[in-house]
Amino acid sequence: AQSVTQLGSHVSVSEGALVLLRCNYSSSVPPYLFWYVQYPNQGLQLLLKYTTGATLVKGINGFEAEFKKSETSFHLTKPSAHMSDAAEYFCAVSPGGYNKLIFGAGTRLAVHP
Amino acid sequence: GAVVSQHPSWVICKSGTSVKIECRSLDFQATTMFWYRQFPKQSLMLMATSNEGSKATYEQGVEKDKFLINHASLTLSTLTVTSAHPEDSSFYICSARDGQGLNTEAFFGQGTRLTVV
Numbered sequence: 655a656q657s658v659t660q661l662g663s664h665v666s667v668s669e670g671a672l673v674l675l676r677c678n679y680s681s682s683v684p685p686y687l688f689w690y691v692q693y694p695n696q697g698l699q700l701l702l703k704y705t706t707g708a709t710l711v712k713g714i715n716g717f718e719a720e721f722k723k724s725e726t727s728f729h730l731t732k733p734s735a736h737m738s739d740a741a742e743y744f745c746a747v748s749p750g751g752y753n754k755l756i757f758g759a760g761t762r763l764a765v766h767p
Numbered sequence: 768g769a770v771v772s773q774h775p776s777w778v779i780c781k782s783g784t785s786v787k788i789e790c791r792s793l794d795f796q797a798t799t800m801f802w803y804r805q806f807p808k809q810s811l812m813l814m815a816t817s818n819e820g821s822k823a824t825y826e827q828g829v830e831k832d833k834f835l836i837n838h839a840s841l842t843l844s845t846l847t848v849t850s851a852h853p854e855d856s857s858f859y860i861c862s863a864r865d866g867q868g869l870n871t872e873a874f875f876g877q878g879t880r881l882t883v884v
Contacts, residue, residue, distance in 0.1 A: 697877040
C-alpha cells in the first residue's frame, strides 16, 4: 500500500531562516512525488514535482526538493523564508505515474518576523 | 498552466436538501476528474474518480448514493451531495487531468466550502 508521512504538523521559522518540511513515502512501484501549497479556503497549488530523471527538483517561489530513493524521502526546502510562505503544505505520492494522489497529513508553516 | 474552476466557492444549505458543485476545466479537455474532501485542519481524502462518459469509481467508505458524480462532458464534472446533513459540511476540491493519455498531470480547482445547517 502507498502512504505518505509528513513529520511535523506545525513548523515555525523566522523570516529569512531555512525552511525544511519533511516527507517520507512508501510505494510498491516507482512513484511520482509532489509538493502542494494551500492558502486558507483555497485549492492546491503545485510547488514542484518529481517524475523521473534529476533527483533535485526546483519549483516555484524558491522551493526545491530532493528525491532520495534509499531514504524514501522527498523533503521540501527553501533557503530563506518569507512571510508570504506561511501556509499549509502537502506532500503527495502518485504510484507509477500520474494516477490518483495520496496525500500526507499536511504541515502548517508559520513564519514570524 | 491549465485552469480548473469550481462553482460555487462556498454554499450554505439546510439539512435535508441537495447541493450541486461544478468542476470545469476551462482551457483543456479533462477525461478524468477527481473529487476530494477535506475536513478542517486535515488532509485531502480522495472520494471518487470520474471518467468522461462512464460511471465514477468511488473509494472505499464513500456512499455513492449520497455523493452523486456526473462527468457528462470533457470539461464538466458535477458532485451532488444528496440529503445533506451537518456531518457533510466540509471543503470539497476537484482536480482534472489534462489530456487523453494516462501520463498527464492533474490540476486543482479552488475548492467549495459546504456548510449544512
